[in-house]
Amino acid sequence: MSTEDVEVRRSARRRRTVSARREAGRVVILIPASMSRSEERVWVARMLKKLEAGERRRRPSDTDLLARASDLSARYLGGHARPSSIRWVSNQRSRWGSCTPADGSIRLSDRLRGMPSYVVDYVILHELAHLLVAGHNRDFWTLLRSYPRLERARGFLDGVALAQGLDMADDVDEPDDATGVEDVTVTA
Structure with missing residues (x-):
């Protein structure tokens, strides 16, 4: 500098x-x-x-993100989610992250850079869970339930989306009586 x-x-x-x-x-x-x-x-x-x-x-590099994803998978998903790549992208305007289960790739919106690490970890974990379960059903949320900052991270992202006037896609599923989790947040 x-x-x-x-x-x-x-x-x-x-x-x-x-x-x-x-x-x-x-x-x-x-x-x-x-x-x-x-x-x-x-x-x-x-x-x-x-x-x-x-x-x-x-603001971890793509290499750092892959190591972080492996650690999160081991800690919260029993190591079952194994991404082939994870990288920052600048073309996601309606979601925080996305994944392609067929090739194991995960992409994170560069709008996440600089956000608290627990928020980035949540989005990575969310996408890792999609490598194992498509959609936002009971099985999906059961995988994420062990993440201790799940609701806090989701609330943070909802607040950012609202404050910035982002047109984020909502995923609305039926409430899950077994977990008490209802998916009414922006797509991560």
Whole structure:
């Protein structure tokens, strides 16, 4: 990252803490006003590394996604779902993800990049479940029931879709009395 992409803001109210965030296409680093220029250089370098590491975790590569999918399959689906590939795509405007069971490929909308990891994990797990069960029937939701953040992730995606005015396709199935789960969310 070049130095013109970084803005350092000094604050007299700040005593010991240093923080960094992205703001309008640049990195803003907040430091105490009392910090020396040499301390500032050290902290800027440290905070840039921390910010980039966090972004890598939230925006995994296609290779990272495949490893993540394998881990999720092992943890929640007994390792039965084995995708051949998983990648980010930019052409999905009416769904968060899709899969092709015939060849085991999974595609994730790039609109998911930067969302909380539990949300991305839910969408990956949702697509992995489709490698095993077509549709959103009782068997499908039974597979997903073990994911501890299932409802939270679905609610998050519903909120994003509503806030952004996205025209997302709804999958509405009959309520499943055995699981208490009803599929009334955007397609993931």
